Amino acid sequence: MTIASPVVVALDYPDQAQALAMADQLDPAKVRVKVGKEIFTRSGPAVVDALHDKGFEVFLDLKFHDIPNTVAGAVSAAADMGIWMVNVHASGGQRMMEAAANAIANHTSRPLLIAVTVLTSMESADLEQVGIVDLPEVQVRRLAELSKASGMDGVVCSAQEAIMLKEACGMDFALVTPGIRPVGAEAGDQRRVLTPVQARDAGVDYMVIGRPITQAAQPTAVVDEILQSLS
Numbered sequence: 001m002t003i004a005s006p007v008v009v010a011l012d013y014p015d016q017a018q019a020l021a022m023a024d025q026l027d028p029a030k031v032r033v034k035v036g037k038e039i040f041t042r043s044g045p046a047v048v049d050a051l052h053d054k055g056f057e058v059f060l061d062l063k064f065h066d067i068p069n070t071v072a073g074a075v076s077a078a079a080d081m082g083i084w085m086v087n088v089h090a091s092g093g094q095r096m097m098e099a100a101a102n103a104i105a106n107h108t109s110r111p112l113l114i115a116v117t118v119l120t121s122m123e124s125a126d127l128e129q130v131g132i133v134d135l136p137e138v139q140v141r142r143l144a145e146l147s148k149a150s151g152m153d154g155v156v157c158s159a160q161e162a163i164m165l166k167e168a169c170g171m172d173f174a175l176v177t178p179g180i181r182p183v184g185a186e187a188g189d190q191r192r193v194l195t196p197v198q199a200r201d202a203g204v205d206y207m208v209i210g211r212p213i214t215q216a217a218q219p220t221a222v223v224d225e226i227l228q229s230l231s
């Protein structure tokens, strides 16, 4: 099933039972779900299978970052799970990204292959500490252009960079944006944030939203409010 909604709910939970209980409150016709490092490290592919059984398209957010041969194997293994989207770190470089793209080029159910540019939790001071003196948006654009040249279908970035990247990389280059915060929601550890409506207006394709939904007293009400605001 392919759904029109841009919302991807991040199922960041310490165990599979809690993740699946949250999924049971969600409608696979309205949202996709994201399996990240925490739940995958606990539960492995079983949690992905369970979400598929419930009808969800799954973004496997493991952000592979290793030598080309290793990342190629990991992306291929992810594709075998039948997931909708998988990602690597663009800072792994062109040869690594090309190896990942080649590994799944002829896969029968090829997932979208996306590269992480600069984590949405990072701002200029964080980049400086790891030796990057450019502003986040400069580094994001550099890595997005490299990702496109390396055969990626799109990038993870902040919605703050969406207008710039649609112009630089083209409208078909998918932009996947965490750091989405409905008005009044706490930013927490996120630094480069926008609201769902601001993200839509900037041209974002997929909005990853975790805690504002999963830690809400009434998660489905928050999902419905977000979808309503976008309609």
Ligand SMILES: O=c1ccn([C@@H]2O[C@H](COP(=O)(O)O)[C@@H](O)[C@H]2O)c(=O)[nH]1
Pocket (backbone or CB within 6 Å): 010, 012, 036, 061, 116, 118, 119, 120, 121, 156, 157, 178, 179, 180, 188, 190, 208, 209, 210, 211, 212
């Ligand atoms: O740059 C990135 C890349 C990935 N993430 C992931 O998205 C969700 C965001 O969750 P919130 O609770 O809405 O902050 C989380 O799973 C991250 O691992 C990101 O935030 N930024």
